[in-house]
Amino acid sequence: MNQIPQPTPAEIGRYYDQMGPFLATLLGDNIHVGYWSDAEDTSSVVEAQERLTDMMIERTRIGPGQRLLDIGCGTGRPAVRLAQTTGCSVTGISVSANQVEQANARAQQEGLSDRVRFQLTDAMELPFEDASFDAVWAFESLLHMPDRAHVLRHAFRLLRPGGVLVLTDVTEQHPIPEEERTLVYRGLMLTSLLRFDQYPPLLEAVGFSVKESLDITPNTRKAMEGTDKLIDREQGQLSATYGAEFHAMTLDIWPKIAAIYTQKLGYLLLLATRPA
Numbered sequence: 577m578n579q580i581p582q583p584t585p586a587e588i589g590r591y592y593d594q595m596g597p598f599l600a601t602l603l604g605d606n607i608h609v610g611y612w613s614d615a616e617d618t619s620s621v622v623e624a625q626e627r628l629t630d631m632m633i634e635r636t637r638i639g640p641g642q643r644l645l646d647i648g649c650g651t652g653r654p655a656v657r658l659a660q661t662t663g664c665s666v667t668g669i670s671v672s673a674n675q676v677e678q679a680n681a682r683a684q685q686e687g688l689s690d691r692v693r694f695q696l697t698d699a700m701e702l703p704f705e706d707a708s709f710d711a712v713w714a715f716e717s718l719l720h721m722p723d724r725a726h727v728l729r730h731a732f733r734l735l736r737p738g739g740v741l742v743l744t745d746v747t748e749q750h751p752i753p754e755e756e757r758t759l760v761y762r763g764l765m766l767t768s769l770l771r772f773d774q775y776p777p778l779l780e781a782v783g784f785s786v787k788e789s790l791d792i793t794p795n796t797r798k799a800m801e802g803t804d805k806l807i808d809r810e811q812g813q814l815s816a817t818y819g820a821e822f823h824a825m826t827l828d829i830w831p832k833i834a835a836i837y838t839q840k841l842g843y844l845l846l847l848a849t850r851p852a
Contacts, residue, residue: 583767585700586671588672588765589672590672591672592670592672596651596674596678598814598818598826601813604625606625606626606653606654607650607651607716608628608650608715608716609799609843610625611628611792611796612796621799624798628744628796628845629653632654632713632845636711638740640662640664643709644667644713645666645667645709646694647718647727648714648716648718649669649670650670650715651675652668652679652694654715655668656683659683666691668694669697669702671696673696675694676696679694699721699727700723702730702734705734707734707739708736709734709739710736711740712740714742716745719764719766719768720767722767724768725778728741732782738851738852741847742845742848743845743846745843745844747769747771747772747775747841747844748769748770748771749771749840749842752840759833760836763829772842772844775789785849785850786848788846789844789845789847790845791844792844793841795843799837801838
């Protein structure tokens with residue numbers, strides 16, 4: 577198997593800076609998948625995304641006066657929802673300058689800038705003090721990290737004893753042929769994918785106690801449905817932003833990525849604690 581070149585944090589930041597309008601077309605303000613209760617669930621993408629956010633919020637066990645670190649904050653919508661729901665304070669980080677700018681504007685617009693802040697920071701080099709957070713969460717961000725274990729060790733260090741880590745991540749559910757792997761890794765700027773069963777041992781090796789590990793693959797299958805139609809429907813806007821050539825390329829490549837995602841990849845939700 578040929579080694580797929582790993583993107584650097586700076587390259588991932590530029591990817592999200594440049595792809596922001598495209599990702600907003602596909603996923604809206606929540607740059608993560610949604611959770612549908614079953615195949616008959618007719619919830620919209622936004623409703624399903626908010627449901628997954630709420631599942632994460634519930635597991636943070638956090639409240640007023642407490643602090644959460646959001647690793648890979650996107651444009652801030654999940655963090656704002658968390659703060660509004662629980663009264664906690666949030667520090668969000670991203671390697672995308674555009675995302676940080678949009679996230680801070682969102683917090684200000686919602687009147688939360690006194691306790692919800694976002695900053696340009698690489699998760700591989702977290703500058704915060706030991707035991708300075710009550711919870712850490714990561715929405716589909718560890719798949720961009722050059723070294724998951726390194727980031728998880730940082731998360732462990734930053735959590736107070738008894739603190740909570742909640743994360744979601746895309747997993748490799750079925751073997752992916754090299755050509756398809758290259759397409760997905762390059763198209764989504766991934767550094768690696770783990771199998772579902774590899775995650776708990778990874779966290780336990782860092783020192784975490786895994787409390788819940790859920791394979792919610794069936795509940796996220798609808799995430800990529802109809803994305804080709806969305807791209808086609810938004811042809812004018814995307815062409816105005818990126819040019820007609822970009823639109824033609826995405827209309828060709830994205831359905832392939834979506835098919836690989838739906839047929840070969842899985843999705844995990846995990847809750848762990850730093851022992852008290």
